[in-house]
Amino acid sequence: MSINQSGWRPEMTARSGETAATFTGNRALMLEEALIFEIGDTETTGVDFAEGDVAGSRLGDLGRKAPIGLPGLAEPEAVRHYTRLSRQNYAIDLGLFPLGSCTMKHNPRLNEKMARLPGFADVHPLQPVDTVQGALEVIHQLSHWLVTLTGMTSVAMSPKAGAHGELCGILAIKAALEARGEGHRKVILVPESAHGTNPATAAFAGFAVEDIPATADGRVDTAALIARLGPDVAGVMITNPNTCGLFERDLRTISDAVHDAGGYVYCDGANFNAIVGRVRPGDLGVDAMHINLHKTFSTPHGGGGPGSGPVVFSEALTPFAPLPFVERQGEQFVLVEEETAGEHHAGSFGRMVAFHGQMGMFTRALTYILSHGADGLKQVAEDAVLNANYVLRSLEGTLDAPFAGAGPCMHEAIFSDANLAEGFSTLDIAKGLIDEGFHPMTVYFPLVVHGAMLVEPTETESKAALDQFIGALRHVAERAKAGDAALKSAPHFAPRARLDETQAARKPVLVWKERPLAEAAE
Numbered sequence: 001m002s003i004n005q006s007g008w009r010p011e012m013t014a015r016s017g018e019t020a021a022t023f024t025g026n027r028a029l030m031l032e033e034a035l036i037f038e039i040g041d042t043e044t045t046g047v048d049f050a051e052g053d054v055a056g057s058r059l060g061d062l063g064r065k066a067p068i069g070l071p072g073l074a075e076p077e078a079v080r081h082y083t084r085l086s087r088q089n090y091a092i093d094l095g096l097f098p099l100g101s102c103t104m105k106h107n108p109r110l111n112e113k114m115a116r117l118p119g120f121a122d123v124h125p126l127q128p129v130d131t132v133q134g135a136l137e138v139i140h141q142l143s144h145w146l147v148t149l150t151g152m153t154s155v156a157m158s159p160k161a162g163a164h165g166e167l168c169g170i171l172a173i174k175a176a177l178e179a180r181g182e183g184h185r186k187v188i189l190v191p192e193s194a195h196g197t198n199p200a201t202a203a204f205a206g207f208a209v210e211d212i213p214a215t216a217d218g219r220v221d222t223a224a225l226i227a228r229l230g231p232d233v234a235g236v237m238i239t240n241p242n243t244c245g246l247f248e249r250d251l252r253t254i255s256d257a258v259h260d261a262g263g264y265v266y267c268d269g270a271n272f273n274a275i276v277g278r279v280r281p282g283d284l285g286v287d288a289m290h291i292n293l294h295k296t297f298s299t300p301h302g303g304g305g306p307g308s309g310p311v312v313f314s315e316a317l318t319p320f321a322p323l324p325f326v327e328r329q330g331e332q333f334v335l336v337e338e339e340t341a342g343e344h345h346a347g348s349f350g351r352m353v354a355f356h357g358q359m360g361m362f363t364r365a366l367t368y369i370l371s372h373g374a375d376g377l378k379q380v381a382e383d384a385v386l387n388a389n390y391v392l393r394s395l396e397g398t399l400d401a402p403f404a405g406a407g408p409c410m411h412e413a414i415f416s417d418a419n420l421a422e423g424f425s426t427l428d429i430a431k432g433l434i435d436e437g438f439h440p441m442t443v444y445f446p447l448v449v450h451g452a453m454l455v456e457p458t459e460t461e462s463k464a465a466l467d468q469f470i471g472a473l474r475h476v477a478e479r480a481k482a483g484d485a486a487l488k489s490a491p492h493f494a495p496r497a498r499l500d501e502t503q504a505a506r507k508p509v510l511v512w513k514e515r516p517l518a519e520a521a522e
Contacts, residue, residue: 033084040071088495090439100412100442100454103273103295111364120363125355136333139326142366151280152312156321157357165290165309166201173264175320175349185234191220192448193242195268217406218244229261239268241410243446255285272296274411277378287314297365308361319347383459394470398477417451421483426451434491436472
């Protein structure tokens with residue numbers, strides 16, 4: 001099969017002596033993988049069981065009344081199927097994951113080793129407190145370091161993710177307003193440069209959301225925000241560093257103005273990785289901020305289940321934080337629940353979850369903090385910012401960077417499709433990167449930049465790895481600027497060709513159904 005000078009190949013055709021109908025679709029050692037329903041059938045099983053006496057069912061009317069409909073596979077078939085599928089996934093263990101605003105960093109294996117210790121891996125939330133003192137101490141220690149690193153007063157460990165943490169903070173603000181008889185404050189101000197979940201969270205909590213514009217340099221229009229403050233404003237949700245990859249230099253001024261107007265300041269801490277060890281949000285007047293443990297403290301991104309999004313609170317909001325929380329009483333660690341909250345937590349808005357959080361994430365995050373130390377965490381932020389600026393400056397003259405003149409970026413560099421050839425877009429760049437062996441960056445976000453391309457290299461990547469990525473991105477961008485038609489049908493080397501994204505969004509096929517015999521015969 002020929003590959004032209006642009007690095008692409010034509011649509012696959014049958015090999016010599018084969019018809020297109022019999023061509024397997026395999027590409028070198030990457031085998032074409034059928035659906036599991038197409039490998040096995042529901043009439044057979046890969047395991048033989050001896051006939052046994054079936055006891056009476058205790059399920060009553062809940063018993064299954066129809067075949068389960070799952071295909072039977074032999075062990076080699078099952079192992080090969082899922083192994084081959086895994087090879088079609090991209091992962092941080094394979095290469096750079098440049099997703100802007102997601103902070104996809106390496107998960108140190110030391111963290112995994114600690115999380116798999118039996119005393120942590122096997123802990124159950126319903127165990128008696130005196131049998132889980134070590135686990136509670138881990139939560140207590142991690143709480144201490146999160147409060148210390150942010151300069152706040154307290155922390156709620158129970159939220160399961162960033163958006164869950166946002167809701168936690170907004171509910172605490174709502175409870176604080178109601179406690180002082182100002183439940184009529186129903187407006188939350190959200191800058192254009194904030195994360196997209198911020199307005200959704202405020203609306204979900206029952207607030208009206210009003211946008212605050214950004215200035216030409218990608219930061220909050222401070223004057224416009226202050227001008228909008230009034231007796232109906234409950235607070236502001238601001239992302240710092242913001243989604244344009246820039247530090248909000250006026251946050252202290254904004255916080256003072258919001259407080260003087262009777263409101264509270266919620267900071268989206270998803271980008272804390274860029275400032276950890278360097279800036280304490282509490283010093284900037286923040287009242288509540290969630291921390292994505294996966295973004296800053298290297299826990300898995302979701303971890304195949306609940307993640308963790310602790311929320312730190314100022315002194316003003318601490319009485320309204322959710323339960324439960326871990327407290328040290330003498331030599332014992334206890335869980336403070338509703339019946340033991342007492343006066344020091346009497347204003348709590350309630351609970352976010354049934355229990356106290358995700359133990360596996362806590363263990364990993366504390367391991368990361370202790371293994372880095374104060375100087376190491378500071379270097380994490382410095383290296384993340386250095387890498388992002390290296391990407392930004394290395395691509396000057398190749399891709400349009402709308403905020404390159406606004407000073408150094410923080411954790412991520414943002415580009416646009418402004419200087420591409422007519423008819424070429426950010427999507428073509430993203431698809432072309434796949435052929436170069438890289439997962440695409442975040443595209444079309446934030447909305448304040450047309451055709452946005454958001455790249456966050458994190459501190460994980462070496463200069464050699466960054467140079468390789470920059471070279472690939474530069475090559476694809478030059479093709480888009482030159483109008484290389486082959487780029488419009490990229491990727492050509494991926495397991496699947498480019499999807500019709502409109503059809504995929506509007507008419508997704510989410511359930512496998514056996515094709516009619518006539519159609520299958522065709």
